[in-house]
Amino acid sequence: MKARSWKRRFYGGLLGLLSLYLLWFGSLLLRHRPGRETPPGTPFPNEALGVYHVHTTFSDGRKSLEKVAAAASRQGLDFLILTDHGNPNRASLAGQGWKENVLVLAGSELSVSRGHLVALDFKIPERDFARNAEEAVLEVVAAGGFTVIAHPFSKTRWSWGGSAAFDGIEVVTADSMVRKNILRAIPYLPTLIFSPRIFLLKALDRPAQSLKKWDQLGAARAVYGYFSTDAHLAYKALFSYFGVHALLESPLARDFEQAKSQVFSALRRGSFYCAVDAARPAGGLSFWAEFRGGRFPMGSTISRNPSSRVEFRSQAPFPFPVQTRLLRNGEVIQSVEGTKIAFLSEKPGVYRLEIYLRGGSFLARDFPWIISNPIYIREAGS
Ligand SMILES: [Zn+2]
Ligand SMILES: [Zn+2]
Incomplete structure (x- = not known):
C-alpha cells in the first residue's frame, strides 16, 4: 500500500515536471518564427x-x-x-x-x-x-x-x-x-x-x-x-x-x-x-572615425597630436531593436538604443563597437550579436 502511494507520487511528480517542460518548450516554439x-x-x-x-x-x-x-x-x-x-x-x-x-x-x-x-x-x-x-x-x-x-x-x-x-x-x-x-x-x-x-x-x-x-x-x-x-x-x-x-x-x-x-x-x-x-542577419554596419576632414573605417590606426579630437560614428539599417555600445580599452563609453553612435574623444585607445539584440532573440542578453573591429588612436610619435 505504502509502496503504491510512493510510486503514484513519483509518477505524478514526473508528469508534473514533464508538463512544465512541455509548457516552457511550447512557449519557446511560439517565440520561434x-x-x-x-x-x-x-x-x-x-x-x-x-x-x-x-x-x-x-x-x-x-x-x-x-x-x-x-x-x-x-x-x-x-x-x-x-x-x-x-x-x-x-x-x-x-x-x-x-x-x-x-x-x-x-x-x-x-x-x-x-x-x-x-x-x-x-x-x-x-x-x-x-x-x-x-x-x-x-x-x-x-x-x-x-x-x-x-x-x-x-x-x-x-x-x-x-x-x-x-x-x-x-x-x-x-x-x-x-x-x-x-x-x-x-x-x-x-x-x-x-x-x-x-x-x-x-x-x-x-x-x-x-x-x-x-x-x-x-x-x-x-x-x-x-x-x-x-x-x-x-x-x-x-x-x-x-x-x-x-x-x-x-x-x-x-x-x-x-x-x-x-x-x-x-x-x-x-x-x-x-x-x-x-x-x-547582420549586414550593413558602418563604423568609422572622423579626423581632420578624413573618414577612417574600422581597422584603421589614427596617429594624432595630444590636443586633436577624433569623432566616432556608426550606423546600420537594422529594422529591429538593438543596443549599440562604444568601448574604449574594453570600457563602455557610450551606449545608445539603435545604431547611431556619435562620440568625440580626446584620448588614445582601442575603440570598438559591440551591438546587442534587444527583444525576441535566443541569444543571451550579454552576448554581443556583433563586434566591430577596432579603430586605434595612438599619440603621434609613440
Ligand atoms: Zn584548432
Ligand atoms: Zn580548427
Missing part, C-alpha cells in the same frame, strides 16, 4: 559575407571540399575560408577557387608549440612551416601571409607578451564554446530536430576572457578579432551561425585571384566585423 531562418543575404554592394575556420576531409572534417562548398552556397555565403590542419595543408590549398558560386579560400591551421595557429594568404612554402610557434609566425609573414591565433584559451598556451607579430585572434570559436557549454543547452536538445540554430545560440556565453585579452593586445598594436566556426561537421547549421562581414573597397570580383586579394586585404586591414547571423 521560421521566417527568421531565411539565409542571410548581402544586399550591401561592397560587403561580402563569409565564414572563417572550416575543416574538410583534407584534414579532420567530415565532408569533402565539394560538399562543404555546396553547403556554403545554399546558405548564401560569398566566401569560405578553409583552414585544414597541416603545416601547411597542401591538398586543401590546391582546392581553392570559385565553387558552387562561392569563393573558396584556403589557409592552414598549423600545429605549433603553443597550440593552433591559422595562417592565411601565404605563398606555399617549399619546406613545412616550423613547429615552434614564434618561428612559424615569422615564416608565414616572410611567405607574405598573416596569422590568427585559433581558440586562444582552449588547447593553446600562447606567450601573449612575446614579440610574435600575429595579426588576429579568435574572439569566439563555435566548436570550443559549444563543447564547453553543452550542458546549459541540454534543455533545448529537442530543437535540434527542427532548428539546430536555437540549440547553438543557447550554447553561447559571453567570451569575457578573449574580449579582455583582445583589448589588452590592442594597446600595443593592431590585432583583429574573428568569430570562428571551426566547423568539422554540421556545416549547414554552422554556415548560418557566425558571419564574417568583409567590407571591400569595390564589389567582389568574379576573377578568382582578384576576389581572393579583395577578401584577404579586407581582413589584413581589419575592415570586417563579425556577427552571430543565426540570431539575426
